[in-house]
Amino acid sequence: xxxxxxxxxxxxxxxxxxxxxxxxxxxxxxxxxxxxxxxxxxxxxxxxxxxxxxxxxxxxxxxxxxxxxxxxxxxxxxxxxxxxxxxxxxxxxxxxxxxxxxxxxxxxxxxx
Amino acid sequence: xxxxxxxxxxxxxxxxxxxxxxxxxxxxxxxxxxxxxxxxxxxxxxxxxxxxxxxxxxxxxxxxxxxxxxxxxxxxxxxxxxxxxxxxxxxxxxxxxxxxxxxxxxxxxxxxxxxx
Numbered sequence: 001x002x003x004x005x006x007x008x009x010x011x012x013x014x015x016x017x018x019x020x021x022x023x024x025x026x027x028x029x030x031x032x033x034x035x036x037x038x039x040x041x042x043x044x045x046x047x048x049x050x051x052x053x054x055x056x057x058x059x060x061x062x063x064x065x066x067x068x069x070x071x072x073x074x075x076x077x078x079x080x081x082x083x084x085x086x087x088x089x090x091x092x093x094x095x096x097x098x099x100x101x102x103x104x105x106x107x108x109x110x111x112x
Numbered sequence: 113x114x115x116x117x118x119x120x121x122x123x124x125x126x127x128x129x130x131x132x133x134x135x136x137x138x139x140x141x142x143x144x145x146x147x148x149x150x151x152x153x154x155x156x157x158x159x160x161x162x163x164x165x166x167x168x169x170x171x172x173x174x175x176x177x178x179x180x181x182x183x184x185x186x187x188x189x190x191x192x193x194x195x196x197x198x199x200x201x202x203x204x205x206x207x208x209x210x211x212x213x214x215x216x217x218x219x220x221x222x223x224x225x226x227x228x
Contacts, residue, residue: 004154009152034216041200041221041222041224042221042222043116043202043204043219043220043221043222044155044202044217044219045219046216046217049216089154089155091217100157100217101154102154102155102156103154104152104153104154105154
């Protein structure tokens with residue numbers, strides 16, 4: 001069964017600190033993996049996309065990694081800011097039927 | 113500015129009433145989607161449309177209906193048959209549908225439906 005599991009469910013850190021969010025998936029065959037940021041009461045916005053051949057991709061203070069062998073991805077946020085408070089959703093696309101599977105998200109709270 | 117517009121932002125409905133959520137996009141995207149988001153759960157696909165006048169059921173289509181008469185518009189009707197309609201509804205679009213694996217979903221700001 002195609003699944004996407006994210007951890008932790010929620011995370012609280014102080015402003016300026018770094019953090020890493022995890023995503024494990026069982027989707028096969030794998031097409032690509034995206035990380036989305038969703039502010040409260042808003043729609044998700046794409047941060048990065050990772051394909052099978054990519055290991056690391058950065059978007060400003062956000063760095064995503066992918067290990068296609070172990071089917072794990074991480075999103076690292078550097079020097080967190082209050083505006084980083086949001087839910088971060090890992091989304092995996094299957095290659096066979098183009099199905100999109102969403103993780104439940106990690107809720108990140110940045111404290112001043 | 114290009115994007116997806118959902119309306120209304122907030123909607124209250126009495127039990128037994130149908131309600132229609134609007135979704136309009138000016139991105140010239142072929143594919144459009146409706147998702148439902150509940151607390152602590154991942155987004156679940158209700159319906160999707162790859163082309164005008166055609167749409168397919170997603171994972172949780174029961175109690176919902178859609179139409180795609182124009183490329184820009186994909187309204188969702190929540191019918192009285194939907195047993196638990198209170199949720200946050202998200203509309204999305206992408207450049208093309210199946211087979212274009214790298215396409216990103218562009219989401220609207222969402223519509224929050226509350227059944228009283």
